[in-house]
Amino acid sequence: MTILAIEPRQIGIIAAKEFRDRIRNRWVLAVTIVFTAFALVIAYFGAAQQGAVGFRSIEITIASLVSLVIYLVPLIALILGFDAIVGERERGSLDLLLSMPLTRLELLLGKFLGLSAALACSTITGFGLVGLLLGSRLSSNAWYNYAGFMLSAVLLGMAFLSLAVMVSVFATDRARASGGAIALWFFFVLVYDLLLLGTLVVSGGAVAANAFPYLLLLNPADVFRILNIFGINDVRTLYGLTTVFPERLASPGLLGAVMLAWIILPLGLANWRFRK
């Protein structure tokens, strides 16, 4: 009953404050610059290992950017979000906020959406600028891929923001929350894939081979990678993905839905905990 009684206006007020705060303290500007700079460098030097510099095909550029985004966006999202609730609690402003005609779910959603808007703003502006720079040589199909890349980067950011907000509700103080956020980054970005590969190698491919594609879906960073790499023929073979990932699981619709689940589930868990 209480879950259904949501007032979008209240969510909007909280979200607007969060977003405005990030504009005013120049967070959005700083992260936009970071994204633009990294994207430019990668677009230009991405193939340096192969002995060449300069802008290359959009497919290869996207593949390089995906590697960057997988490290950077989750980290930025976690840093942005870990403070959301525990920060208010520790500062002592949470009680006053909750004494307003505002439910806990509305506060969570407001925080999440406001921070998401800030992150999305930086992501789209940062990578969009680089896209415009590459624009002259892009076909409409390449634009479609690049837009997909930006959208999925936004979704990846939201998934990790959702995890960060969850950490923020569960943690008793800011120090623990930041520790938890960093641990999540290590786990999903660095450790998870190694664990999967390790299991695969140690068992000689017997244990996890069939489950492997599904296990990849349990990590939003991997979902993001598959979304972007699988859609592009040139790159798919390059990465050898065709051999481990079945075509039927690779539809953008399905992967998008998995990503949405990764956004909704942590928030749901956070809400369950917050109400206690």
Added chain:
Amino acid sequence: MTNNVIEVRQIVKRYGEVQAVDGVDLAVETGKVFGLIGHNGAGKSTLFKMMLGLVPATSGEIRIDGRPVSGAGFREVRRHLGYLPENVVFYDNLSGLETLAFFARLKGVGRFACGPLLDRVGLSAAADRRVKGYSKGMRQRLGLAQALLGKPKLLFLDEPTTGLDPEGIREFYRILKEMKSEGATIILTSHILSEIQERVDRLAIMKNGKIQALGTVQSLRETMALPLWFELRLAEGAEPPLRRALAAIGVDEIRIEGERISVHCQREAKMSVLQALAALDGLVTDLYVREPSLEDVFLGYSG
């Protein structure tokens, strides 16, 4: 049909082993000023937070305006409720006016209400300055302005005068009086007992999570039967007749410290002592009656 805006029944709050609030019963009548007194850790703030629905009770029931303090219905109650938390904290990056406007939006109060409210608490000159640069007293004033948004029917003020200077405290109680005359019910806590005893209709004294005493200042004094005392200035050689006169009515507790002579008696004996003193024609040159303050009541109950 009762006239109680707040009804607290057998409320208990346990944090692990700690019994923060231990079976409190309380009722606050509409339009009254109710004071809650106790040492730090007595459970006042926890009780407040439970009444505001911020902390769930372990057991018991709280109703405000006849509604339980959780669930969807309580949102409506919250629209007409003002809360000033103990040690109120705001967002350092916002100005006073922006802060107030933010809470006004959440409460569904128009932005035009903010300017006059800041004026009312004496902050209009600092309205556009960031809260970061505010003094403790200014934050407290901003907290009060926030609590007054939307003309609340019910005001919860937790240690409202901490950080205020004497002038600020006077202004605060002037505003409180105005709110009361507009029909608001006010419940406040304080450590400064002498400050609130003249200003509350009823009060409760809390100790170790329990209500130790509940009533008007007067009724608490009477039930305590605290002795009162007279401070006298005597003429030359008046001491022996004074002792005789008082012994005749059974009062023999006379303390002499240098120039100061004080006579202690039970409350019932007050008038007969006065008559006895008046009969000592010319021997008593001056006299003060000292009544126990609420502080004495408080310490007597929970000290």
